[in-house]
Amino acid sequence: MYDELAAAVLPARSSAAAATKAPPAKAMEAAKSRSKVFILLGFDENQKPRGARYRTSNEEELIKLSKETALNLYELKSADSISLAGALPAGKLPTTGSASVPEIRQALYSEVVVGISDDAAAVPRDKLGGPLPPQKGSPESWEIIETGHLVIAQESPEYGWAEAIVVDRKDGLLTLRYRDYPKLPKFYRNYRAVALLSRGSK
Structure with missing residues (x-):
């Protein structure tokens, strides 16, 4: 009699134990979602x-x-x-x-x-350094590049060139942000590593 009762109760307990173990996995999936x-x-x-x-x-x-x-x-x-x-x-x-x-x-x-x-x-999720500085157009030479000048910068050889605004210059190092991609972070280039816009022939 005891063995029969235990056999009837133990599976029920095992099922209950399994049920209590299942929610954590579901909770993890819910948290992940x-x-x-x-x-x-x-x-x-x-x-x-x-x-x-x-x-x-x-x-x-x-x-x-x-x-x-x-x-x-x-x-x-x-x-x-x-x-x-x-x-x-x-x-x-x-x-x-x-x-x-x-x-x-x-x-x-x-x-x-x-x-x-x-x-x-x-x-x-932030302002990425705030607004761009007032633009000063394209510099006539690399040596006079300063804050606000528009230059052409290359992200990498695979991705070509794009217009960038100089937001700071310290010696020969330029801090830049892409003009047409305001949500991208600032980046750095040597002043000789950027290109100048052609002013065309007069």
Whole structure:
């Protein structure tokens, strides 16, 4: 009698135990579905490209990290951009400082930047340095390039050239932002590595 009763009760208990183990997996899937895909991208104080990807629902923590590191935070929504971001190293939270965001190859940085520029759904989570400075037109020579001048800069040999505004110059190093892609981060070039616009023949 006891064995028969135990046989009847144990399966019920096993089923109940299995039921209590199932929800955590479902909860994890639900949490994953609520999380968003972000990337941190930009240059550190030594002009080295850094980037990482994050899947999280804790946007505030990433905004804080973005401000601490002076890197740009984007939320990615399109399947193409999310797939492209998979090439970036996975970021970890919580963490602080620019060193917590891995240094990446310039070629990878350029690939992600070009992907963002083509994706209208990529949403920047900061002002990316504010408005561009007043434009001063094209300089007549490399030596006189200064803030506000319009030049032509190359993201990488694979992606061609585009108009960029000089937002700062320190000695021979230019800080630039693309004129027609305001949501892209600033970048750096030697003043001799940019091209000048032709003024045409007089």
